[in-house]
Amino acid sequence: MGVASTEIPEGSRGVFVKNIYLACDPYMCHLMRPKRKSLFILSSIVPGTVIKGCGVAKVIKSAYPELKEGDYVWGIIGWEEFSLVLNPEMILHKIKIKDFPLSYYTGILGMPGLAAYAGFHEICCPKQGEVVYVSSAAGGVGHLVGQFAKLMGCYVVGSASTQQKVDLLKTKLGFDDAFNYKEGHDLGAQLKKHFPKGIDIYFDNVGGEMLDEVLLHMNIHGRVAVSGMISQYNLSKPQGIHNIFSLIENRVTMRGFVERDYVHMHPQYGEWAAQKLQEKKLIYLQDVAIGLENAASAFVGIYHGRNIGKQIIRVSDD
Amino acid sequence: MGVASTEIPEGSRGVFVKNIYLACDPYMCHLMRPKRKSLFILSSIVPGTVIKGCGVAKVIKSAYPELKEGDYVWGIIGWEEFSLVLNPEMILHKIKIKDFPLSYYTGILGMPGLAAYAGFHEICCPKQGEVVYVSSAAGGVGHLVGQFAKLMGCYVVGSASTQQKVDLLKTKLGFDDAFNYKEGHDLGAQLKKHFPKGIDIYFDNVGGEMLDEVLLHMNIHGRVAVSGMISQYNLSKPQGIHNIFSLIENRVTMRGFVERDYVHMHPQYGEWAAQKLQEKKLIYLQDVAIGLENAASAFVGIYHGRNIGKQIIRVSDD
Structure with missing residues (x-):
């Protein structure tokens, strides 16, 4: 693993960066299918080329006036030790607030955080007291949505794949209720038990059978935010x-x-999230795999529910 | 066929009406399933009891001060010659504008008209120039939606089950394009041909395979109004x-x-539709079966696409 070239082409506004963190985002698997539309700025993953994804990096060289050597950035980089980014104005953001671990910019202070925030507030249009269900609730986006919903005064229930995650949701993250969807064989009965008054808002991270069953438990004028289909x-x-x-x-x-439709909200969201983190009104969970050599297994792990919180890969020290 | 009792119970505000027209509404079949939630004011159809549905009737006797003998009403009546309606304030509307055939109040000036109008304007949020697709476009709701979309300046394509209906859509109702979805075996290819620039708005009256395929042809930020699933x-x-x-x-x-969520819009819609009919900017199509004895076959016919326009049953002369 290395990089094809350290040279920034003459006349370009490129930057050369050292990669520190990479995010394992569930949608990336979808990008492995051929002929998908360009999603989230990223295009399909082509075998033999470097995988692109969200991450945090340090600027080593720069021909882009807004970034200088030593700056930290988050945005789209390669799954490699160093990346040459030719359009930094499009895909890299300078990290200005330095009160948090850099890795937070692959999660709560980056793309997944904004996805959770915009998805919940703009798509779900929540009202105080409404019943909110979050699937994959211990995942990178899910555990944030649940906490955002609690901050809005909603009644929040999450589902996850292990008892450990269920306990975490209830004891540490403030969910009102949580359940292990793998326990018991009747999803309908589980939903009936945990949502005796039905569901006003479903934040869907999983799709498939869960989505299908949830539709039967929605309340009048309910909203389903289709965030992902892991x-x-x-x-x-x-x-x-x-x-x-x-x-x-x-x-x-x-x-x-x-999330890309809501990038204009990022500055405002970032300030809000930073403040809530400082006030300890939000807890952020991440699951860090060390070393690029462990990237593949960490990535595969998210499809088996092995992660708790946002799965990231630490490529190098900062 | 007759009626159980002509007596209005003492102390009630009931009315006794002579039924003139009944509407064959596609969702009624859905009400034949047991244990459905109460939809559209109507509850599930129970074998051995009188079917309830939309229709037009003449008041014979009235204990309700807002209606008097000889008034014409539209709303929920029984599939029978006479109906005793005990809650007319909830389910009957007096017909005030008398410039149109009474039957129009089972269609364009009644529930299906408002469903088409509210569904198109409130759910689809159309903009001039957008590409609109209407399935079951020669049906009671579909042929109105297409015309409403043309009045908004949209590009409108409809699908139907026969060449005769397709011709009607293109020549009489002003659709920009139309196709017979039963011709050819590749729905995807048909959609690609008729929507080379994709679909901004899909007004879905059919559900199933058509809905599934259409989803692959939707444009960014497109809208699907789920109106029916015939x-x-x-x-x-x-x-x-x-x-x-x-x-x-x-x-x-x-x-x-x-439609029941939009009943507050009916007065305004009714005036608008009446004006457009008078200006000949809207054409209303109905398919009239004569006699209660033909009600069942007319009703079954709508599931086979035998009707052109709104299928209704003429129960008696007015």
Whole structure:
């Protein structure tokens, strides 16, 4: 592992960076399918080329006036030790607030944080007292959504794949309730038990059977934010959703979104999140794999629910 | 066929009406499933009891001060010659504008008209120049949505089940394009041909395979109004929708609705529609079966696409 060239092409505004953290984002698997539309700025992953993803890096050389040697940045970099970024104005953001671990910019202070915030506030349009369900609730986005919902005064229930995560949600992250969706064979019964009054807002990180079953438990004028479908990315054909009629019966709005449509909100969100972190009103969880050589197994792990909080890879010291 | 009692119970505010027109509304089949939530004011249809549905009637006797003998009303009546309505304030509307055939109040001037209008304007949020696709476009709601979209300056394409209907959409109703979805075996290719620039708004009256395929042709920030699922009501289990990921990829909003949430808009809508009819800027199509004895076959016919425009039943002369 290394880098093709340390030379910034003459006349370009490129920067050469040393990579420190890389994020394992669930949608990246989806980008391995051929012929997908360009999503989240990233285009499809082509075998034999360097994988691109979100990360944190340190500027080594710069031909871009807004960044100088020694600056730290977050944004799109390669899964490699060093990256040459030719369009930094498009895909790199200078890290200005230095009160937090740099790794937070692959999570709560970066793309997943804004995805959770915009997805919850702009797509779900929450009101105080509403019942919110978050799947994959101990994941990088999920554990933030649940806490944002609590800050709004909602009743928040999360699901996860192990008892350890369930306990964490209830004891450390302030969820009102949580359950292990792998326990018991009747998802409908589990939802009925944990949502006796139905669901006003479903923040969907998993898709598939869970989404299908949840539709039957939505309240009138409920909202489903379609944030991700981690259960589906590895299937050759996604599972069918049969309960779409619930959208009519319960007048439900189901809406997909990507973080890039909300980048204009980042400065405001970043300040808000930094303040809440300082006040200890938000807790951020990350799961750090050490070394680029462990990147692949960390990445595969997120599809098996092995991570608690945001899965990242530490490529080098800062 | 007759009526159980002509007597209005003492102390009630009931009315006794002679039924003139009944509407064959696609969702009624859905109400035949047991244990459905109460939809559209109507509750599940129970074998052995009188079917309730939308219709037009004449008041014969009234204990409700707002209605008197000889008034015409539209609203919820029984599939029978006479109906005793005990809660007219909830479910009957007096017909005040008498410039149109009475039957129009089972369609363009009644529930389906408002469903088309509210569904298109409130759910689809159309903008001039956008590409609109309407399925079941020669049906009671569909042929109105297409015309409403043309009045908004949209590019409108409809699909239907026969060449006759396709011709009607293009020559009489002003659709920009139309196609017979039963011709050819590749729905994807048909959609690609008729929507080379993709679909901004899909007004879905059919659900199932069509909805699934359309999701792959939606433009960024597109909207899907889930109005009905006529292809699914007779299945024991609805078909699965596999392409939900398009909601994320294209940031699509998919929203179900029922007309009853928009009844407050009816007076304003009714005036608008009446004016457009008088100016001949809207054409209303209805398919009239004569006699209660033909009600069942007319009703079954809508699931086979036998109707052109709104299928209604003429029960008696006015």
